[in-house]
């Protein structure tokens with residue numbers, strides 16, 4: 310690409326009233342332009358990045374056998390009646406009316422459309438499992454659009470949906486996609502974490518969110534370092550488990566079952582239920598240990614209890630889910646039908662909080678005898694001395710973050726409503742198990758910029774940069790030799806399929822440098838009379854600002870290596 314033929318749209322001044330760095334930089338570097346609130350045009354520089362990220366996601370999903378489709382943006386309202394989300398989705402749902410007064414939804418997500426498609430197309434379990442995905446524009450009437458494309462009314466999402474004959478098949482695919490998501494985010498060099506999440510409007514059981522760290526993020530996530538399992542090697546995994554504090558959505562009110570409004574697992578009045586394995590003396594495979602939130606179990610004390618398996622072994626996620634249909638943090642003693650052993654310290658507690666055996670939900674104002682019988686009592690917690698030791702690393706770290714992806718095990722939630730099933734050999738309807746998996750493609754770009762910029766502008770890595778290399782000739786229009794060498798290098802790099810922009814505009818070198826730095830092109834080749842006569846040109850890296858003189862004949866190989874090192 311020649312700069313003289315390209316549409317840069319860069320802006321020198323920092324735009325007013327725009328607080329988020331990524332938003333400022335996307336406007337200044339000419340990636341996007343606001344059309345109206347929450348609605349943006351993608352300019353050439355932005356679009357080049359967008360397409361690259363789309364393709365990385367495609368490549369990774371194709372590797373696990375996912376198949377691309379494209380569903381309509383306009384969705385018939387009757388499907389939303391059938392799924393009942395017409396009544397629950399809320400004000401974010403955008404509607405349009407056609408000439409016959411039919412209402413259509415501008416798709417905020419596509420569970421209804423895809424389940425309807427699958428209902429029509431899939432008739433045998435032999436066609437399953439199936440993963441379909443699309444890269445499609447979504448519409449949500451956000452109350453507060455923010456940060457440019459970080460939270461916009463119209464945005465690009467990759468949404469994938471999987472269909473299965475049974476739950477275990479869904480879980481296998483869910484796990485694969487979980488891994489592929491991590492791989493995608495690593496490939497685009499995002500610093501991120503995944504957290505077990507609240508399901509919001511989507512329903513279903515298990516879900517995970519992926520969050521990119523940024524001090525401008527809308528979410529706060531915490532990771533209590535030693536939440537429950539301070540005495541077990543599984544703890545290492547738990548340290549990595551993050552918990553979403555802020556993003557808890559209100560669900561329909563049930564006076565008894567109270568949706569979490571604050572992190573109850575951090576509350577002093579919370580009694581945690583730790584599920585551990587039992588030995589053959591017990592007919593149940595698990596038992597529940599109840600201790601105060603701020604305490605930890607003492608392995609040796611617990612091992613003395615008759616029915617407990619030795620060495621003390623915590624239930625794994627699958628066992629917990631099988632027994633409680635919930636994740637670790639939401640496990641509670643009511644309705645479990647297994648032996649319960651409470652620490653001495655909890656028997657005097659009143660109006661306490663316990664997990665509700667429903668993800669993200671807790672029961673509060675619980676009292677012994679009234680809401681649940683007093684269980685067996687034992688001394689099972691660590692003593693003070695041990696606890697003090699523990700407190701040192703029992704800190705809760707809170708970081709701000711941007712949600713970049715969300716995956717759900719929807720199970721049969723939509724298939725039952727939309728009547729999507731396969732017939733079993735005995736003629737019974739087997740409603741399909743379903744997972745759905747979203748990545749906010751446009752939001753990812755804001756997140757990458759939040760994490761990769763300096764005072765001069767954006768810093769892209771070579772794989773997603775709008776251009777990999779910029780050739781910056783000094784006084785091109787005055788020097789034939791500069792012109793010739795620039796053209797030669799430009800053509801060589803193009804032949805090697807390197808994405809290169811040659812700045813052939815007649816502009817001041819300072820303006821040219823700062824524009825390329827603002828846009829964030831990782832590699833610059835500066836062609837000037839100063840070094841050409843020694844058969845050298847100057848290379849400058851955007852990442853570390855280091856400069857190097859390179860022999861002209863070596864430049865292509867040098868650049869290829871640098872691109873590899875910075876992809």
Ligand code: ATP
Pocket residue numbers: 418449451458459460461462463464466509556712713714715747748749750751752753
């Ligand atoms: P949020 O809580 O941030 O509104 P969400 O839970 O509504 O997100 P999902 O429905 O799970 O989001 O959508 C999948 C992904 O799409 C999100 O993880 C996010 O990256 C992206 N996304 C959601 N809403 C927007 C938006 N308004 N603008 C840009 N990207 C969005």
Ligand code: MG
Pocket residue numbers: none
């Ligand atoms: Mg939302």
